[in-house]
Amino acid sequence: MRLTLSVLVCVVLLEIASVSCGPKAAIYVDNGRGQTAIDRMMTKDEKREIEMEILNLLGLPNRPRKINKATVKKSAPKFLMDIYRTLLEEEDDENEHQRAKRSLELGFSGDEQKKIDQSDVIMTFESINHHVDSVRHERGKRLWFDVSELPVAEDIVGAELRIYQNESLSRHRSGNFTVTAYQLIDTDAGENELDYISEINTNFQFSGWLGLNVTKCLSTWVAFPTSNKGIYLSVHPTDKSHEVRPEDIGLVTIRGEEATQPFMVAFLKASNNVKPRTTRDVKTRVKKSDITSVYGRNIDQESRSSCKINTLYISFKDLKWQDWIIAPEGYAAYFCHGECNFPLNAHMNASNHAIVQTLVHLMSPTKYPKSCCAPTKLSSISVLYFLDDHNVVLKKYKQMVVKTCGCR
Numbered sequence: 001m002r003l004t005l006s007v008l009v010c011v012v013l014l015e016i017a018s019v020s021c022g023p024k025a026a027i028y029v030d031n032g033r034g035q036t037a038i039d040r041m042m043t044k045d046e047k048r049e050i051e052m053e054i055l056n057l058l059g060l061p062n063r064p065r066k067i068n069k070a071t072v073k074k075s076a077p078k079f080l081m082d083i084y085r086t087l088l089e090e091e092d093d094e095n096e097h098q099r100a101k102r103s104l105e106l107g108f109s110g111d112e113q114k115k116i117d118q119s120d121v122i123m124t125f126e127s128i129n130h131h132v133d134s135v136r137h138e139r140g141k142r143l144w145f146d147v148s149e150l151p152v153a154e155d156i157v158g159a160e161l162r163i164y165q166n167e168s169l170s171r172h173r174s175g176n177f178t179v180t181a182y183q184l185i186d187t188d189a190g191e192n193e194l195d196y197i198s199e200i201n202t203n204f205q206f207s208g209w210l211g212l213n214v215t216k217c218l219s220t221w222v223a224f225p226t227s228n229k230g231i232y233l234s235v236h237p238t239d240k241s242h243e244v245r246p247e248d249i250g251l252v253t254i255r256g257e258e259a260t261q262p263f264m265v266a267f268l269k270a271s272n273n274v275k276p277r278t279t280r281d282v283k284t285r286v287k288k289s290d291i292t293s294v295y296g297r298n299i300d301q302e303s304r305s306s307c308k309i310n311t312l313y314i315s316f317k318d319l320k321w322q323d324w325i326i327a328p329e330g331y332a333a334y335f336c337h338g339e340c341n342f343p344l345n346a347h348m349n350a351s352n353h354a355i356v357q358t359l360v361h362l363m364s365p366t367k368y369p370k371s372c373c374a375p376t377k378l379s380s381i382s383v384l385y386f387l388d389d390h391n392v393v394l395k396k397y398k399q400m401v402v403k404t405c406g407c408r
Contacts, residue, residue, distance in 0.1 A: 050314075050319070051063065051319060054314065054319070054331075057397075058383065058385075058395070058397075059395070063321070063324070064324040064385065064386055064387060064388065065324070065388070066323045066324065067323055067324050067386040067388075067389065071386065071389065072326060073258050073259060074126070074258045074259065074261060075162075075164070075258065075259055075260055075261045075262075075263055076124035076125075076126055076261075076263040076265070076392050077124075077326060077384075077386075077392050078259060079124065079162065079263070079265065080122060080124060080326075080384055080392055080393075080394045081326065081327065081384065082108075083108075083116055083122060083394055084327055084382055084384045084394055086108075086116070087116075087382045087396070088382070109211070112160070112211070115157050115158045115267040116267070118157050118267070118269060119157050119267040119268055119269060119396070120154075120268065120269055120270035120395070120396050121151070121154060121268040121269075121270055121393065121394070121395050121396070122265065122266070122267055122268070122393070122394040122395075123149075123150060123265070123266045123268065123387075123391060123392070123393050123394075124263050124264065124265050124266075124391065124392045124393075125145040125146060125147055125263060125264040125265075125266070125390065125391055126145070126261065126263050126390040126391070127143045127144065127145060127253075127254065127261065127262045127263060127264075128144055128145065128146055128390060139234075139243045139244065139245050140232050140233050140234040140235065140243065140245075140246065141232075141233045141245075141246045141247075141251075141253040141254070142184070142230050142231070142232050142233070143161070143230055143231045143232075143233060143253070143254075143262060144228070144229075144230035144231075145228075145230070145231075145263075145264045146390060146391075147218060147221050147222065147228065147264075147266070148225065149387055149388070149391055150218075150222055150266060150268075151268065151270075154268040154269060154270045155268065155269040155270075156215060156218060156219055156222070156266065156267070156268060156269075157267040157268060157269050158213070158215045158266075158267045159213070159214050159215045159217065159218035159219075159264060159265065159266045159267070160211045160212065160213060160214060160264070160265050160267075161181055161211070161212045161214045161231060161262065161263075161264050162209050162210070162211050162262065162263055162264070162265060163179075163209070163210050163212070163233070163246075163251055163252065163253070163262040164208070164209055164210075164251070164252045164256075164260035164261075164262070165202060165206050165207060165208065165209075165210055165249065165250050165251050165252070166207055166250040166251075166252060166260065167204065167205055167206060167207040167250055168207070168250070169247070169250040169252075170204045170248070170249050170250035171248045171249075172204040172244075172248060172249055173204060174204060175203065175204055175237055175238075176201060176202070176203045176204075176237070176238045177201070177202055177203065177204070177235055177236065177237055177238065177244070177249050178199050178200070178201055178202075178235070178236050178237075178238055178240075179199060179200050179201075179202060179210060179212065179233065179234075179235050179246070179251070180196070180197075180198075180199040180233070180234045180235075180236070181197040181198050181199070181212045181214055181217075181231050181232070181233060181234075182194035182195060182196055182197060182231065182232040182233075182234060183195040183197050183214075183216070183217045183220070183229075183231060183232075184229035184230050184231065184232055185227070185229065186227075186229065192229060194232055194234075197212070197213070197214055197216055197217055197231070198212050198213040198214065199212070200212055201238065202249070204249055204250075207250075210251075214231065214264065217231060218264070218266055233246055233251075233253070235248070235249060235251070305337075305338045305339065306338045306339060306340075306341070306345070306348055307336065307337070307338035307339065307340050307348050307349075307373035307405055307406065307407050308336070308337070308338050308373075308405055309334050309335075309336060309402055309404065309405045310334065310335050310336070310337050311332075311334060312332070312333045312334050312335045313330055313331070313332050313333070314330055314331040314333065315329065315330040316328075316329060316330050316331070317329055317330065318330075324385055324386045325383065325384070325385045326384040326385060326386065326392075327383075327384045328381070328383070331381065331400070332401060333400065333401060333402065334401060334402035334403075335402060336373045336374055336375050336402060336405035336406075337373060338373045338405075339370075339373070340354060340358060340370050340371040340372065340373055340407035341358075341370070342358050342359070342362055344358055344371075344407055348406060348407050349376055349404060349405065349406030349407070350371065350406055350407035350408075351371075351406065351407070351408055353371075353408070354371035354406075354407040354408055355371075357369075357370070357371045358370060358371050358407070371407040371408060372407070372408055373405055373406075373407060373408075374405065374406070374407075374408045375402045375403075375404070375405060376404045376405060376406040376408070377402075377403040377404040378398075378399040378400065378401060378402060378403060379399075379400070379401045379403050380396055380397055380398045380399065380400055380401070381396075381397050381400045381401055382394060382395065382396050382397070383395050383397065
């Protein structure tokens with residue numbers, strides 16, 4: 001069923017794919033000579049339709065509002081961009097050794113790479129200035145993250161608080177330290193107490209990102225949204241003799257450059273990336289007359305060609321979505337088209353069933369249909385986009401790109 005839906009989606013996108021042309025938009029088709037040509041100009045309703053189709057495919061109810069592109073320079077988008085590049089290399093069939101090398105170059109631990117591989121959605125949450133009632137410990141730093149946009153239906157693979165340590169900002173010239181994350185919780189007396197979450201060791205010479213496991217925090221906040229009072233960050237020398245300010249060992253908390261701001265990252269496993277439509281839903285959106293008007297003579301001309309893969313590209317820039325989609329610039333979907341006529345040559349990648357069906361069709365063409373040209377291998381794509389000013393999402397979409405076609 002998934003294969004059928006993927007093929008159907010590709011057809012829908014092809015029929016109403018838009019390319020901006022000043023204030024108007026046009027439908028481009030293959031002229032049969034490896035070139036694109038304008039078939040006709042699109043109406044505003046058709047352009048709106050393609051936008052809604054793709055937003056539905058991305059699992060978004062509405063188009064995110066325009067985001068200042070300078071936000072890409074912040075630490076969270078840069079982190080997800082690094083992950084996005086590793087996923088691109090996976091799609092290019094990079095071997096395991098190269099992937100491991102790339103992960104080390106980007107500073108990903110083995111545990112982080114495992115979470116990336118297991119996740120369908122990766123979301124980041126920027127630290128926001130948020131009033132929290134006082135706690136007994138005041139030398140540490142309180143951080144708060146708005147996780148209200150996190151999908152409740154998706155499983156949490158893990159969550160991490162990432163905070164940058166800059167050795168040049170450290171006031172200590174020696175020593176080892178333990179950075180501890182606590183969850184702020186309410187007590188019966190109405191005060192905030194600290195619940196231990198995790199810790200990591202560092203020293204005054206270290207420069208780079210520290211990652212603390214805060215999966216327990218995120219799980220609690222999703223289950224009980226009003227319990228989100230934030231995280232308390234505490235720093236001690238390893239002998240636990242006294243507490244020091246995080247800034248004293250060079251930790252960047254609230255104030256600092258955008259590229260080193262603290263953030264939380266959530267690794268999520270989706271039960272179903274793409275919400276499938278029923279056959280009835282599709283029929284209400286795409287009419288047979290629309291298919292004929294778009295394809296025109298081209299589909300008749302191409303019907304005599306053998307089954308093969310064809311180019312299909314949707315430009316996000318042409319849809320004017322570059323203000324919220326960070327990467328990629330467009331969606332290269334491809335599609336399968338052509339005849340599965342006897343004899344089925346090797347390049348048609350025909351299944352044994354297709355060969356038998358073709359022979360039976362030759363004997364009784366009105367009773368048995370020919371085999372169909374369809375995708376035989378599909379790959380995924382990753383889309384990196386802003387959900388709002390503070391949250392960035394990296395989402396993997398399975399079975400989105402046609403890699404090979406064949407008669408089935």
